[in-house]
Amino acid sequence: MSMYRDRVHRGSARATVLRTVGTRERRSHLTAPRVPTVGIDIGGTKVAAGVVDADGNILEKLRTETPDKSKSPKVVEDVIVELVLDLSDRHDVHAVGIGAAGWVDADRNRILFAPHLSWRNEPLRDRLAGRLAVPVMVDNDANTAAWAEWRFGAGRGQDKLVMITLGTGIGGAILEDGQVKRGKYGVAGEFGHMQVVPGGHRCPCGNRGCWEQYSSGNALVREARELAVAESPVAYGIIDRVGGNIPEITGPLITELAREGDAMCVELLQDIGEWLGVGIANLAAALDPSCFVIGGGVSAADDLLIGPARNAFRRHLTGRGYRPEATIVKAQLGPDAGMVGAADLARLVARRFRRANRRRVERYERYAQAGR
Numbered sequence: 001m002s003m004y005r006d007r008v009h010r011g012s013a014r015a016t017v018l019r020t021v022g023t024r025e026r027r028s029h030l031t032a033p034r035v036p037t038v039g040i041d042i043g044g045t046k047v048a049a050g051v052v053d054a055d056g057n058i059l060e061k062l063r064t065e066t067p068d069k070s071k072s073p074k075v076v077e078d079v080i081v082e083l084v085l086d087l088s089d090r091h092d093v094h095a096v097g098i099g100a101a102g103w104v105d106a107d108r109n110r111i112l113f114a115p116h117l118s119w120r121n122e123p124l125r126d127r128l129a130g131r132l133a134v135p136v137m138v139d140n141d142a143n144t145a146a147w148a149e150w151r152f153g154a155g156r157g158q159d160k161l162v163m164i165t166l167g168t169g170i171g172g173a174i175l176e177d178g179q180v181k182r183g184k185y186g187v188a189g190e191f192g193h194m195q196v197v198p199g200g201h202r203c204p205c206g207n208r209g210c211w212e213q214y215s216s217g218n219a220l221v222r223e224a225r226e227l228a229v230a231e232s233p234v235a236y237g238i239i240d241r242v243g244g245n246i247p248e249i250t251g252p253l254i255t256e257l258a259r260e261g262d263a264m265c266v267e268l269l270q271d272i273g274e275w276l277g278v279g280i281a282n283l284a285a286a287l288d289p290s291c292f293v294i295g296g297g298v299s300a301a302d303d304l305l306i307g308p309a310r311n312a313f314r315r316h317l318t319g320r321g322y323r324p325e326a327t328i329v330k331a332q333l334g335p336d337a338g339m340v341g342a343a344d345l346a347r348l349v350a351r352r353f354r355r356a357n358r359r360r361v362e363r364y365e366r367y368a369q370a371g372r
Helices: 002-026 073-087 124-132 141-152 217-229 233-241 253-260 263-287 297-301 303-316 334-347 361-370
Strands: 037-042 046-052 058-065 096-100 112-113 119-120 136-140 159-164 170-174 291-295 327-330
Touching: 002 327, 037 073, 037 141, 037 334, 046 073, 046 334, 058 073, 058 334, 073 124, 096 124, 096 141, 119 361, 124 334, 136 334, 141 159, 141 170, 141 263, 141 291, 141 334, 159 263, 159 297, 170 303, 217 233, 217 253, 233 263, 253 297, 253 303, 263 291, 263 297, 263 303, 291 303, 297 303, 303 327, 303 361
Parallel strands: 037 096, 096 136, 159 291, 291 327
Antiparallel strands: 037 046, 046 058, 112 119, 159 170
């Protein structure tokens, strides 16, 4: 009998330990070392780097153009290393987080595919960690932006959050109970390539009718330019604004004219917003989050976009009227969200390094070669 009690006691103790470990893992952002880290946001046109403190404040930020995508991956790595070393001259950097516009594997080491860069199955984390001699974290840029909004922005206090990033295309991320849900292979959240119109507009991904072909910056500009090329009477305002040079029609210009009351631009943003609402209703049926956060460049249109999205969401939501509705809010951190989120996620892998033990290998090698 005593042996049985002893086994029960040990089993209970072990279960308590396991529960404690699980709780720590879920709340690890609260116990991560409060040290400065660097966040890197890599896009098709720019690389932004910033030192971020434990409260999400940007202490210093640098920005440079992304090297041409035809160049080798090492060229982009060199840019990242230079930015980090530059910032580390003035700040005590303990880890580096990378938010990349591409598919990142489940181990958050390799960039499986980046549409705007020549990265194909690239072991970015290991390469950078070997050169920087501090821990490096790599994730998809939508995941890092969603993390930042959950920690410091519009998603604070939400236990189940979905972020939609509207830019050139549509990106997305899922957060649940303080964890980014990356899927089995690391590529969850590619909402932009849900097919919403069978046989619809051709998408660069190879399919037709993808959601991002109807609700994104590219979709917005495509529709405006088509109306301008056709010399539609409703497009006279925007044609005059660009002096007849159709390629100068951009998303920010359309938003600007819509704010000024241009009827065509208001209607285009309404169309984009309605498609956004349809897609969000589909995601609500599948994921049932408490909150949708809308970010990316197109979200700058504010209620010109999000108002129609909310209305369409309510019209298309499965079981409408008989279920709680998720809130739809605009992101608060703007273009810095990916960088801030990457830096904060890097704190989860940070370790306290003594200044005397840190070795900036790339810099010393370069100095040694220069001195020969």
